[in-house]
Amino acid sequence: MTARRGRPAGASTTRANILGAARAEFSERGYDTATVRGIATVAGVDPAMIHHFFGTKEKLFLATVDLPVDPQTELRAVLTGSTDDLGSRLAARFLEVWDSPAGSAGVALLRTSLQHEWSAKLLREFLLVRALRPIIHTIHTDPTEAAWRAGLIATQLVGLVVARYVLKLEPVASADRAELAASIAPTIQRYLTGTV
Amino acid sequence: MTARRGRPAGASTTRANILGAARAEFSERGYDTATVRGIATVAGVDPAMIHHFFGTKEKLFLATVDLPVDPQTELRAVLTGSTDDLGSRLAARFLEVWDSPAGSAGVALLRTSLQHEWSAKLLREFLLVRALRPIIHTIHTDPTEAAWRAGLIATQLVGLVVARYVLKLEPVASADRAELAASIAPTIQRYLTGTV
Incomplete structure (x- = not known):
């Protein structure tokens, strides 16, 4: 449990090193190709250290994007129920989360992602790996079709x-959440199950 | 044709002053409320100078967002034809413009807009005043409904x-333009004429 190079680092330094290495590896290689072992090498720590601090690769990835909401938990709830109105449930829950204080962290991430290529890659991975894949895979097994619909x-x-x-574009910015969700829902539903 | 304050400025300095004042006024007051007279006062020039350099208030506004494409010209072409497949024509032309070199300027504007409140306001005005209003007003006369659909x-x-x-999110980033336009078109069409 000691850093491989230089003098032993404190826990917070080690954690920060791992996060920095993970951001670099995830954005360079993508979530699927990046490995905990590779991240450990870049961070100069033992892979066991990463498991100690973060648990799984997925949890490490989530830590790099630093969101206060776990999409996995959110999605489990949304995915319960009929596929016919999944678009509706997804739009409603999506706006509920983004309207909450957790949304501010998301907006900050989005702003950063639009400025820096590395964080754009992270957001891309986040959107696809954590948020959209689980939904699409419950409906479509063909990977090409699933990827297209997710996009x-x-x-x-x-x-x-x-x-x-x-942009705080009115009347969207101040719109009642339920009304906005209702207007967006058929779009999501078509992208999920309709003709695309 | 001389600047009111300080020593006479060169044409490029005057033009830059006017643009700076226009950006400030448009983003602070919005396109509708901002006036050429007010912008002239802020820039310290005679209103005639603004007309000399930029022509109308609309053209001045367009110059502040510095787009190489005139949405007015684009829209005239798109609006010719049936309302029933306006969504399709709009999606196709929209992607055509953004895929062209002109699109890079748009992406730069968008990146800036997401970082600075003043340029977010400019983009907001641009989207609503120049790009979306003309389309919506050909179909819906009720201002509340038109604004909602535009949003x-x-x-x-x-x-x-x-x-x-x-974000260059795949497969959207590399998708064939016509295929992507076809998938998006029904969404635009519903927002234009369907139940929202």
């Missing part, structure tokens, strides 16, 4: 966030 | 730009 959903949801919280 | 269209189009050109 289309991303265009609508990212635009919703940018318009409502970043 | 929804903005969420999809802004998200499309962010996903394809800024």
